[in-house]
Amino acid sequence: MNYKYTFPAVLIGVSIALVQTQVAFALSSGQVAKIAKQITVLIDSSAPGSGVIVKRSGNTYTVLTAAHVVTSKNKAEIVTPDGKRYQLNYSTVKPLPGVDLATFQFTSSNNYPVAKIGNSDQSSEGTIAYVAGFPKAKAASISSSIYNFTDGKITANASRPLKDGYALVYSNITLPGMSGGPVFNEQGELIGVHGKGDESEVDIETSKVNPEVAYIKSGFNLGIPINTFLRLSAKSGVDVGVTPPPERIVTAPKADDFFIQGVDKQNKGDNQGAIIAYNEAIRLNPNNAEAYNNRGNVRSKLGDKLGAIDDFNLALKFNPNLVEPYINRGNVRSELGDKQGAIDDFNLAIKFNPKLAQAYNNRGLVRKDLGDKQGAIDDYNLAIKFNPNNADAYYNRGIVRSELGDKQGGIDDYNLAIKFNPNDADAYNNRGLLRDELGDKQGAIDDYNQTIKINPNYAYAYNNRGLLRDDLGDKQGAIDDYNQAIKINPNYALAYYNRGTIRYSLGDKQQAVSDLQQAANIFQQQGNREAYQQILGVIGEIQQQ
Template sequence: MKFYYPLVPALIGVSITLVQPQKALALSEAEIAKVAKAITVEIDNQNGSGTGIIIKREGKNYTVLTAKHVIEAQAKYEIVTPEGAHYSLNYSTVKKLRDVDLAVVQFTSNQNYPVAKIGNSDESTEGTTAYVAGFPRVTAAISKSIYNFTDGRITANAASKPLRDGYALIYSNNTLAGMSGGPVLNDKGELIGVHGRADEVDIDRKSGFNLGIPINTFLRLSLQAGVDVGIRPPATPVATAPKADDFYIQAQDKLNKGNYPGAIADFNQAIKLNPQYAQAYLGRGITQARQKNYQEALADYNQAIRLNLKNPEAPLAYIFRAEVRDKTQDLQGALADYNQAIRLNPKLPFAYGYRGIVRKRLGDLQGALSDANEYIRLDSTTTAAYVFRGNIRAQLGDNLGAITDFNQALRLNPKNAEAYFERGNSRGTLKDWKQAITDFTQALQINPNYAEAYYLRGSVRYELGDKRGGVSDWERAADLFLQQGKTEFYQQTLNLIKQFPQ
């Protein structure tokens, strides 16, 4: 019989003063990267890791600033300095600041480590450059924590009206779990914030909504916690009418919580106060798209692109617009947007992944394979990239190459049901029936509602003579297809049951 299957989409000293005798000059990105690496430490324990910033030295004692949630639980922690030296952290010396996600820890060393130069976070406004450094957490894909340094732009500074836990800086840098507590630096290499949170649109794509706590917030609260870094903050800003930034940060917070009407209302206010606020248009577009208001989303993405063409974040607007064009069946428009995003920034791995999906849907399997190869070359730690390339290889008839990709995907994430399903598909095509059944069964153990896995397992069972087991799997697949609104696959499965009875 024919082996049926549907396609599945897929910072020396403490005498620094805040006000410098002369204005500091901007540094090159390479110079800032060197500064960041010298002041950034890893905070490690057996359950994970985070990041910290060296902000003070007194003799052999160093003070490290971090996000409170990094050292929230009492445990055995170590400070790992840039050159790889390990120092124990005495948890009884930890000082957690009230009402903000900040804490300070200490370690002792005979070595001479640089100390962060404190900046004035009030001067970090929309459009200014921001750099974030840290140590991504070890995962199945990342076997060793490797220092990471990324550039971006400040998209909002709502210090006068922060979110809960003191978060008020928003920036577009691409960050990863484990970088919490890391430094946010300006273009002079000065510490302006502490990174703490990041929002993801999906598993591998950021929305540009990264959150940090302004360093001025720390300076204003530190003495209350018994921490004196020898620097006094600027005067507390006089309360003023809300700024566009204030509405923007509230809107993004509401968007993340699923309060779409509230988010739209706040984005509207941000745009009313600042009609040139490209990120507000982008955020409103994302909100509209999540509500399937695609024409409104397209209008906002168009405006974001017009306002944002010369900024490093411009590719993101093209990618979001491409997504909406894809959903409205404008595949050529989506392809053109992905092409433009890649021209603007050829180092965005996921852009190749999404373009590859569109190319596949347009029947360009070789183009899709080329994009999958580039995705993996730029980022070899994303499970989805291997699953996608494996799927393309299978469709091109290279099932052994496909199985190699699915094996790698499962090494990165042993609980990826799709990788088991796709490997089972390729094994079935190669008539490795028993291993195919094992893979489909594993996929179903991870995802009991995986209709396609029931469908293909039924096909293999029937092929092996287990007609009752095969039809039983098909019947379960049909029920799930109907529940999931996949009417075409539902009807296809019913026809199969009629054609091949028990």
């Protein structure tokens, strides 16, 4: 059964914000959060996004956002901090050339503050960053986006941006719907526009008995620096009343330039290219903990587990307070069988962040592997306490509850996993198994149908549905399901066995023996001698008849 690892930064009239040159003092996170909430807007549509108010002229407000948020021209409304709604007039949308940025305007007699513009060139690795926006609601029961404000740190500020102007990289947790939202420094100044982020969800391959662990990814959230906007705005006729900074002087590539290339290549699945880029980032900055952490993730994905651990060790050497390498090293140690080492790493992650849901979730998985099922449930409970929307923790707790005999408790947890992640094929499949055990055959079939709808290559769901169809008398439907399971996974011994038993019940002795023999051969190849011997016994009984 598959388990899930979770992964581990007002003036009335004409209002403008000027780039400040004097010494700035850091604000508390709460103070920046208050500023952010007053100037961040929701762009509510079928594909929602976020934006930030950057100018007021009379009753006309200008909003800056990511261009991809406002290119669909679907019906959209701007929702301001006071909950008022204004129709988005697409005739006011002005995309900026060559970058994923756009502005638009709306009119209101209400009084809304505007952002204070910072100097993004001064945002360097390790400095505080905040991101605000409106994540799209994942649960079907939640009809509207909910404001979100997260803290993190800048991990790179490249002088050579990626396509569409992306140059800022930060560790903040971001989610779909936050695109176009503001990025702030610790003075509460606008330093960028968020555009791309890692959802931090687990995508476990259902075809694997021991699925590959998905890792917390550090520095996978990308934004466009505000200085890029300012340099282009004057040339594009987008006046926000702020003097643009001088053009950057072209210099030799620096570590941040290679780091952001590594992030981009890793996101696109170019793992070898990512390693090359991270190698260069490390060559130029041998103390770059985030680069070691990210390279470790790529190495692990490529099967170099020991190399990954070496990288996580180096990341922690240069930044012992960075939580992600503890989580990632713990995951690899668990894969390599060092369960106690994994628990030690998750304990350290929890020491640095006692509210880190991912660490509790992953420690629960290891405790379960060690037979401590109650300890696992305790950890999943804590993961849920600190993140009540943690679909993976509900899923994992559902597995343990069902194994302990609490079938209804398992179903309840799968219900919650599905509520917070409606596309979780594993949760539907597992809930189907429990419904079947409790006698709800049709409910189980409905769950397998939904599993297959989400993932048409889910061989287990076809096999499970085939068993139910057979129980309900639909022999041909069952055979069709076993055929599909075998097509997806030609080494699926159980599907051959199940198809063979149905063929025997239908009087097709020859094909039945063929399927059973194939199942026996596969079990033998897999080292399952007990199943191999049992099936040979069944074949012998059939041939004697």
